[in-house]
Structures are given as structure tokens and as C-alpha cells.
Amino acid sequence: MLTISYLRNNTDEAIQRLQIKNIDARDSISAILNLDDKRKAAQTTLDNCLAALNNYSKEIGILMKQGKADESAQAKQKAAELSDESKVLRNNLVDIEKQIDELIVKLPNVPHISVPKGRTPEDNVVVRSGGQMPVLPENAKPHWDLITQYDIIDFELGNKLTGAGFPVYKGKGAKLQRALISFFLDNAIDAGYREVIPPLLVNEASGFGTGQLPDKEGQMYHATADNYYLIPTAEVPVTNIFRDEIVAGAQLPIKYTAYTPCFRREAGAWGRDVRGLNRLHQFDKVEIVQVANPEGSYDRLEEMVSHVESIVQKLGLPYRILKLCGGDMSFTSSLTYDFEVYSAAQQRWLEVSSVSNFETFQANRLKLRYRDEATKKSALAHTLNGSALALPRIVAAILENNQTDKGIKIPEILVPYTRFEYIN
């Protein structure tokens, strides 16, 4: 959620930056600012009323102590009137605040000034690419055939146990999952991230804090008996660790990593490009999260991009890094880089990571602040996160790109984790 002070002090800039996301926010921003003026006036009126009321109450208290109860009658009468008045004024203030809230919650985050304008994924900009495109034999198979051939991932069985999009990993398929998770976590830990294992269900406040609620309610599985939500990404519980916190400026940046399964209903997204591992309802992911000082947050973002890039390189996968255009960015992001790996048998790029800076957008909802050393003042921190990495499409790419006559060759760097060199 954007702050009113930002909208007030940088009105033109906010309108311009929101245009990058193809949003004309002129009307709603001016409505918000008008309401905020009304809010301030209402606040002042209420405060004055309460101050007068408090004075009468103190006076009554003193008279009572002196045993002059009879003399307090007139003050009581006055105070009662002020008390009634304050209730009306408070309702008015609450009503105005509600109106502001309704408008401001609907405004998406302002994109970074460098974000390209655009509407569709075609307008995303390739920042750089790397890795070797594999040359596959004539009879190369897509991963959904390979997993059946080697009996390592079983969709039919998952379908029996739960439903579509919940595969069962078997044998070397299961072990490959575990190997990748450990490999990703070790890389993150070596890069200075602290590992946490968060809950996989979160409450409403957490869902609101990172921006899943109320808008994207339909994307999460909801355990209605207890009103908990299954996490769509570790970003939700890990970022919410800092909800309602004021951290010391000297601690920044704070870097956390977590492996979790992720649960997504993918309502409305089903039907296209969903074969095999391309889109699942439950998948594994290692997430990296940073809480940063506003001054340095874009350096942190670049650091996270480099971190993800190094992992993809170590796995020997052909990749490219995209800077998302305004139209393809998420509601909460200021700047997002997507990582895609090339899946040779499908002959298409698969998104495996998304690394974003949210600036103060999430922090404002979370009330996540840091205390500046010099000024001793608290201010909203910046939050960032990224996948490092999401497993299924990485697995798909490894399977397809590394298929040989002898079976599927495990990337060198993973062998210490898998303790086998081929899936055959």
C-alpha cells in the first residue's frame, strides 16, 4: 500500500510512475488527498473536543476527592454533552478513514522509473542471457514422457490421492527434489541468508501483510474451519516475521531464506501450457527475502539477481533474465526481474524465478520499520524477495536438456547431493 505522504508530496511523480503500469490514477489520488484533508480537520476537531472533556473529568475527580460532590454536578452535565459529541466526531473520522482505505488499497505499487512501459509479456526486456543451448537427438522427449519412462514422477497416482496438479515423486525423482532443495539452501546460506522453516499455513493478517489478501483470495487454499490459508510462497510467512517490527538500522540488510512447499489454486490459469511440471497446485521452492535500507535496496536487488544467476549457471542451464514491463508486473512490485530457463524438448522458455523490490509497499502494510542510526527516527524499510529457485520447471529443464542414450545426466554440481550420476 502506498503512503499518503508519498502521494501528497510526489503527486505528479506517482501519476507518471503509475502510467507505466497503464493506470490513470489522477482521479483516485486527488480523491484520496481531498479525503485526507477532511481527515486532518476531523482529527483536530475530535482532539479539541476530547481535550475539553478530559479537563472536565479531571476537575470532577479533584472535586470528588475534596468531598465536594455536589459542586461537580454542572461539570458532569457539560462533560456528558462533550462525551456525546465526541462519539459523533469519532464516527465521522472513522468513516473518512474507511473511505481513504478503500481507495488507497486499490492503488498498485509505483514502478521504478526504469521499468519499460508495456502491456503483455512480449513487452518485457531481455537484460542478458547465458548458458549453452543443448543440441538434442532427433528422438528427444518432453519431460512428461521422460518421467513416465523412468518412473520418477507420477501424476496418475497424485490424481488418485488428491487431484490434478499434485504429483507423487518416486525413487530418483524424489531424491532429485531433495538434492535440489539442499543445493539451493546451501547456496543461499553461503550467500549470507539465514535459514528458517516457517509455518505452511498463515492467518489473515499475514495474508494481508504481503498483499495476497483481500485481492487474491481465490489464489490460496483456505482452511475454513480455522480461517488459515495455505501459503502460495514462503514470501508470505517469512516477510511477515517482520510485521509490526522496528528493526535497528545497523542490522540491515536482513537476509532470510526458506524452503517450503507452495500451494496455488491457479484459479482461471488452468488450460494452457500446463502439461507435466509446467504448472502445479503444489510445488517446492526455496525463497530468499531481504529487508533493506531504502538507500541501498536496488543494490540488494542486483545482488539477489546475481545470486539466482549463479545458481542457474552452476546447473548448466541456458537462461535469460527479463526486466518485466509495467503491464506484466505484479500489483505489489516496483521492479521485477524474471528468470527463464530454456526447456529444449518443449522448445520454450520456462519461468523459474521472479526477483522483486517492493520498496515500502509491503512494509507499509506490514508496519515494518527500521530506526535510522543518525536521526533516531523510524521509517518504513524496503522489502525484497526472489525465488532461488522454484523446483518443477528446473526439473523439467534438467530432464529434457540432459537426456542421453545412457539416461538423464545429473548436473555435476548436484551429484554430491543425489549420489547418483544418471537417472536410468
Add this chain to the structure above:
RNA sequence: GGAGAGAUGGCAGAGUGGUCGAUUGCGGCGGUCUUGAAAACCGUUGAGGCUGUGAGGCCUCCGGGGGUUCGAAUCCCUCUCUCUCCGCCA
């Protein structure tokens, strides 16, 4: 699930209707003393909002929400959580 107790400032812990945003201790910060440090002593030390050029003034917040009252940390209702005992259980 049953019974009981509790939730107060960074922490510990007072406060059971009235000048209480809250005694006190620890911790933190500043100072005196010291070559330096420790000890001792003195001072200071929550968050947010409104207002003012500023100094300052005012308002709200004692787990969340609601109520009683001129006035609530304190009384009532409700929810959540924690602890103890019992039951069940990985």
C-alpha cells in the same frame, strides 16, 4: 477436550474507577568522576496522529474487539494467546 491462572513500556515487575502513559529494578543512551575503563552518582529512555517556523501544545494506544461511566490499565461481555493440572495424542 475439561478445570484453574494470567496477558502492563526492550526485559522484569507494581498498579483494582479519578491529576496514570503508567511506581520501581534491569538494560540502553547522555553526563560527572577517571590517563582510560569499571564502580558510584545525576539525567534521559515506547509508538502513532493532529497542530506550530520553532520551543512546545493537544489526542490515541496497558493482548484484540465491544460495553458501563463525566472519567477505565483498573468494572462487565467477547475473542485470541500463554502457563499449570487432567484427558487424548505424533
